[in-house]
Amino acid sequence: MKAGLLLLFWTLWTNADVGRCVSPCTSGPSQWCSSLDSAIQCGVLKQCLEANFTRSHYYQDGQSVQLELYYESLCPGCRGFLTQMLFPTWTMLQDILNVTLVPYGNANEKFDGNKYVFTCQHGEQECLGNMIETCLLNLAGSSAFQVIYCMESSIDVIKSAESCLNLYQPTLKWASVMSCVDGDQGNKLMHQNALKTKALKPAHIYVPWVTINGEHTEDLQNKATNALLPLVCSLYQGPKPNACGSTQRRQYRNYCHNE
Structure with a gap:
């Protein structure tokens, strides 16, 4: 070794x-x-x-649970898990749960000589949604999760993006986000998401795809999609926060498979 x-x-x-x-x-x-x-x-x-x-x-502090969500912006199963399971759990347990969002999912990329060109499972609008959320994560830091939650819980993910930004991160200008989306920065950031997604071991076969402390198993995936809060509480090694006494059981098995 x-x-x-x-x-x-x-x-x-x-x-x-x-x-x-x-x-x-x-x-x-x-x-x-x-x-x-x-x-x-x-x-x-x-x-x-x-x-x-x-x-x-992942366990540098010996306690925090690290969750990575690999998803795509218009996948119904991704939207359901992010808005109705992951975000509420993070809201209650953010002191012990670190969440990393990777918007890319079942997309593909190719290099045309000047930049990367992306194609997405649910069309061009999903590629745009993925790019907006990628730029938000880069520009807004941890506050981006609230904006993305607002987008993903709206009827129209794309059209709601600017109003969600104004609501949850008013100091960040929409023009700055779109400058990232339309420019080299967003292209490079999305390429990094592609590399992270392609490097998954085991390789993802659907989204939402969840890793816990760098690991993915079907057992962890099932526990995360059925009862994430109890799972995080059981993995946390320090004193349990009060929220760990609550219950949360919902099942989100609506996956967008990698074709």
């Missing part, structure tokens, strides 16, 4: 463009995969994700 890690580090060291990296890149390969930000900065995100180095950092 140790020999394999050394071989991977040597491969990354000899193939990465070290000249364009700054700290932590110049500190050596052991730091390149210490976080997603450093992996992106050093140009080795794909390799770090495939090697699953980020998983060892």
